[in-house]
């Protein structure tokens with residue numbers, strides 16, 4: 001028999017064999033988890049339990065590695081309809097994802113039916129004695145003890161001065177550091193604040209080391225629980241060990257200090273935890289204190305750090321919004337007596353800023369999901385969630401639902417004007433008995449940061465079009481590489497709309513900063529043949545310049561010709577300014593300084609020709 005005949009005979013069998021194997025493998029999780037449910041299995045929500053061991057983790061991780069993480073849940077909605085309840089197998093457990101405000105509310109607020117159900121791997125990292133691992137009663141007691149010192153008017157007025165001083169110093173330092181990873185520095189800032197509140201620690205060295213370990217810990221929380229060197233989860237377990245050792249030494253020191261009656265300046269959360277006694281007079285053991293600290297310090301800096309970064313980016317990318325927010329802050333400062341620092345009352349007057357923060361929390365949705373477990377069989381939307389199954393409240397879908405928030409991906413703080421959302425349609429801090437106890441503190445930190453940022457600084461991103469990562473949390477891939485610069489007195493930190501001028505059609509197009517991809521595209525569209533036109537390989541983006549000719553905001557125009565002509569709106573400035581220069585050939589962006597207007601030959605009307613590129617002083 002020839003080889004071809006063999007192949008012709010066997011190929012259909014192999015293909016059929018593969019189909020059968022796939023069918024069998026896809027049935028494994030069904031047999032393991034569904035068959036024992038008896039009749040109830042017919043009432044399970046629609047969905048599928050994926051492959052043995054890994055369940056649906058691959059499509060989840062794949063979608064969250066693209067620029068469209070919502071494609072994951074969209075697959076379910078497209079396939080099974082908008083029920084708001086889908087059966088999956090994720091993070092090692094048969095689970096149900098709930099995606100609507102009503103289902104999320106039910107899961108988060110019904111403590112009779114649901115309890116925390118975080119994956120075992122998360123529990124190993126955050127701690128079995130933290131809030132995600134303890135009993136209902138113990139949680140209630142420890143929450144009462146720990147939430148009061150970080151919430152409410154009285155508590156926050158104690159911290160406002162420290163937060164403000166820390167923010168002012170940080171911004172000042174960053175403005176002298178040139179290019180920095182903005183996210184990394186904001187996280188260090190929020191970590192410093194939470195460490196001060198919880199442990200009165202201010203040692204730079206200790207904080208840097210601990211914060212680095214937290215970064216590793218968090219990478220492991222949403223990763224697959226593979227404890228093998230090289231995998232994120234393995235690294236995260238090692239990070240936890242180091243954090244536990246560091247906190248253990250702090251707890252031991254503090255206990256010793258207290259025994260020797262060494263007085264510390266202030267009473268902090270660590271003191272509260274050491275002193276705490278339950279109704280039987282039992283105090284907390286070191287392990288319990290450490291897990292609670294580890295959890296609070298993590299929850300209390302990652303989330304606020306990311307939110308501060310995104311709010312700053314969004315403001316800088318939306319000139320009109322930035323201008324409006326800035327004016328509000330200026331009004332507040334004007335009313336203030338000279339030398340007085342920011343007060344809690346003033347932060348409550350920051351109505352527009354509060355809308356900016358809410359909109360950031362909505363668009364970014366820092367906490368992708370909360371994990372719960374069904375305590376008994378629970379009926380939901382006509383389906384049954386079996387006892388012991390995990391439930392994931394998919395906050396992203398609630399916050400990006402176009403029926404609740406029209407044009408949901410658009411950053412538009414004005415949507416909050418005069419609008420009070422129903423409690424279940426806006427869940428950045430969760431809901432129910434596990435509602436974030438740090439929500440007031442977080443909003444205070446973010447407001448204080450933005451107050452000072454808006455008044456004096458601007459952020460210039462090195463890669464504004466940098467791709468966004470969605471795991472473990474939404475962030476630019478380059479951790480927001482940027483320069484934080486001080487605006488000159490009287491100058492604006494408003495980033496203008498970039499205006500492209502099509503030299504051929506003489507038409508303008510408007511591009512927001514940050515949408516550089518679009519800008520390039522617009523310019524590329526100008527060309528007929530890129531090879532023939534050297535100019536078409538270059539693009540000049542002018543920095544914001546304050547012009548009194550602009551009615552509301554400054555516009556800077558971009559247009560390039562083959563003789564390196566610039567076309568842009570006239571402006572009055574003899575100051576040196578910067579031009580960002582993008583070279584299509586080597587795809588590099590250079591920052592060049594132009595010394596005043598001397599380099600330009602002013603032509604009639606709106607045209608100014610740049611004839612002497614060599615006059616530019618190369619900065620990098």
Ligand code: HEM
Pocket residue numbers: 131132143150295296299300301303304307366367370371427428429430431433434435436437438439441442
């Ligand atoms: C923008 C900032 C923040 C966001 C978006 C955020 C978000 C959340 C969410 C969604 C939950 C609920 C989790 C669940 O239901 O299982 C939560 C819980 C928690 N958050 Fe925050 N949080 C932020 C800031 C903070 C701060 C500053 C602290 C520290 C003071 C903190 C401490 C906690 C703790 C300890 C829990 C667990 C509460 C419990 O289980 O009872 N968070 N946070």
